[in-house]
Amino acid sequence: MRAGMFLLADRGRARVHRHPLVYVGVFALRAGGIGRAIALLSERAEVVEEHRAQYMYVIRSQMLNVMGLRTRVLEEGDAGGGDAVVMIHGVGGWAENWREVMSPIAHTGRHAIAFDLPGFGETDPPGDVAHFGPRDPFYPRFVGALLDELGIRWAHLIGNSMGGAVAYTAAVSQPERTRSLALVAGGGVGTDVAFFLRLCTLPGVTTLSRVFGRPEQARDVLRTCFYDARRIPVSLYDEAERYGFPSFGEFVRALRSGVTIFGVRQSVREHWVALASRYAGPVIVIWGREDRVLPVEHAAEAENVMPRARVELIDACGHLPQVERTDAFLAALLPFLDRAEAAAAA
Template identity: 30%
Template sequence: MRRLIRIAGWLALTLVVLIAVTLVGFRCAAALRENLSPEEAAPAGALFAKVDGLKMHYQVWGPQDGPPLLLFHGTASWAETYRDVAAPLGEQGFRVIAVDMPPFGYSERPADQDYSRAAHARRVLGFADALGLRHFSVGVHSYGGGGVIEAAFLAPARIDSLILLDVALGLGQTEAPAFPFASFLSRDWPRQLLTAATFTNPLMTGAGLRRFIENDDLATAERIAIYARPLNVKGTTDAVGHWLFSGLFNDERKSLAADPANYRTFAPPVLVIWGREDSTTPLKQGEEIASLFPHAELAVLDGVNHIPQIERPQDVVRLIANFLKRTSPTAR
């Protein structure tokens, strides 16, 4: 029996050592990979706007004088991940502008590591100011929804239309979100080891994408490469590690986007697009959000999980184009 216990102990210790070595290996790989500034890493001809002291990367489709539509992404995404809907909307005459929101993509990261909804909202409105957009429509996906809705509530007179794609808001939360092992992961090295093994690990990009879509065939090598492309920007692992605390698991119960009363007084038209098979933010959440706005439409897409702009881009383009042509003053 003692021999079995010793063997079990050695096996457990060996497993712990292997896990530790693997995590350290991923962190070292991230350090070697993240060796370019945002401007050096960005695609040729990249566009940047100065917002609150940060250079923010963005991409544009459509005519210069088209009705402006700003698009903001969710977790581990960037402007190019909108291409399947942005390009066709541009061809229909809209000025589509997709933005990289820190800490993702090629935008600079703030020195204070603040990725809260309030900070996100300031960057949304600051970006619009930088491009000289007084009025605009805005669309957002998943995690990005909280900050964009916050911006819309801060400046409703500037919003022509609001488009929400499977947004993750956590409405009705009575307790702060619990981050597993928060006290341990609040330290730099443990947090960076976790982040390098998951969010900023190119080997995990495909698995992460497949988790959020219904049809795995859509996670092509080309698409996975697009999602992974900005992972060579300096400081990505450190920035995303901070985002886990000040962004993803931040206590936003007092934010403007967490108060249902703000939804009920929001006058601009709203289009809510949701995947019926969404396993991250179930359809019930989309129905609740749509019911709170006084002027909202809900479009449910069958066979779609959490990323409709990838899973059913043609339907998303049709829904957005028809909605903007009906509701946005600058699109008529």
């Protein structure tokens, strides 16, 4: 018997980056004569510099101390200009998951910011924390501390995949600092959890992935994130070994904070859903219609949690709208940001 399972995640000193799109790390486990492949999907790849040559901004990279953790932050645009737009990658991903949209956002006069969550990319691991709580939740505190370190009073929060759950918890924890909330194929809004995700909460998974993992299998797993695999750049696979594969341990720890082998930890979900009314600001939900990782039906569940949400579905698009259909993604996001700022100024 052989089963293949795909595990989602979601893309120091100043330096210039090339444009990455999406990235995936893959882990294969074989135990007891049964072959199991557990794949950690992350979002990153690189495209040529001229892809966004019309934008004159340069991404700045720096390492900041946030809650005692060395944290890698990417910024583009004028920090003293318009509103900050803070983008949060999915589990297993890193800051460059948002690179394709940072320049267009900065071009509107806003301050585009993306960062590596603790334990991912180049940010230090957080250690023994309750990622989503419900008691003393780590992620919303970390987002708030990052804003403090950057000197930002409020920001638009955007999260993809698990980053959507991080953005949501930050918004309801500190609504006064959240100008708007955008959930991009956001995790945590649905009531179901796929079996392969629940399986990854079992003891020993991390050790087995280190022993039997084969990062070269990323090519097959990556295709599950895209509706059109021709959009995947060849350079994506090198990034798998750099960031995605080593982050699997932190992925498991973050997953266990809200999920068990039996499904969602109801105490965690009920706690956060009950707080939805704390945030009364603008909400948009953006989803690819052909998402094979978190099906588009989850968008309706997000609307149930936050009835004020505006839902935008993108055709011919998988789990990474900001990568696969960048123009359609921006066509939904930028007018939303304009409306949110106009409402705040009214």
